[in-house]
Amino acid sequence: MATQRMSFDDLPPTVLSHVETHAGEIIKTETVIQGFNSEIAARIFTTDGSFFVKGLRADHKRVWTQSREAEVNPYLRGIAPELHWQVKDAGWVLLGFEALDGHHADYSAGSPDLPKVADLLCRLGEVPCPAIELRHAEQRLEAYVAKPTDVAHFAGNSLLHTDLNNENVMVDGPAFLVDWAWATRGAAWLDAAHWVVWLMAAGQLEPQSAEGWAARVPAWKTAAPEAVTAFALASANLWEDIASADPGTWTTTVFDASQRWAEHRKTV
Known part of the structure; x- marks a missing residue:
């Protein structure tokens, strides 16, 4: 079953602040409609660049998939976008990836x-x-x-x-x-x-x-x-x-x- 998508901007303020410590000040966000497994899927534009962010609540039954992606990513250079940072705060687990323009x-x-x-x-x-x-x-x-x-x-x-x-x-x-x-x-x-x-x-x-x-x-x-x-x-x-x-x-x-x-x- 598809997971209900929500806006990145509706994340708790402490989570947004934590993201900014990794990614720079957030200028604009765009929700990504594709995909079925993430509550958060968005491209964010910051003073330091742009990132693709995906995330789930920490108590979601598939939150283990976030850990799986983070674990496997270092072995996928040239195969998958690079994982730049992770945020675990206020009941959320977020991954910030290199954003592709294709x-x-x-x-x-x-x-x-x-x-x-x-x-x-x-x-x-x-x-x-x-x-x-x-x-x-x-x-x-x-x-x-x-x-x-x-x-x-x-x-x-x-x-x-x-x-x-x-x-x-x-x-x-x-x-x-x-x-x-x-x-x-x-x-x-x-x-x-x-x-x-x-x-x-x-x-x-x-x-x-x-x-x-x-x-x-x-x-x-x-x-x-x-x-x-x-x-x-x-x-x-x-x-x-x-x-x-x-x-x-x-x-x-x-x-x-x-x-x-x-x-x-x-x-x-």
């Missing part, structure tokens, strides 16, 4: 952004998985696999983003991955597989075309065909669960894409 990736067929996203996933594949606490891909997918033994396909020691929604990819020259709340440890090819679903949903690409883009990522070639099929089936079950719990245009679109991919994989 646009959300366009996943439509023929988009010039597609090669940049493929390159981004190639570069991510070269990042060693840090020795921090992360969920494991096989744990996250075990409730959705067609048969219990399928989870073995997803185990590995690569750093994964796992949410390749085009709104999580910013193109500002090269492409960058934002929102690392669901950073995961698992098989190296899984982010390319997650991308297939979003390519089909957001770009309306057919399975063969979407898989063709995934194949530009070297890690994709390490996945056995039966492993990709196991993921496609699990992904369809996952998105059925999400769409049932949070029905809406975007969840239905992604669910439909995941179903089409799963049906295609059954014929491979």
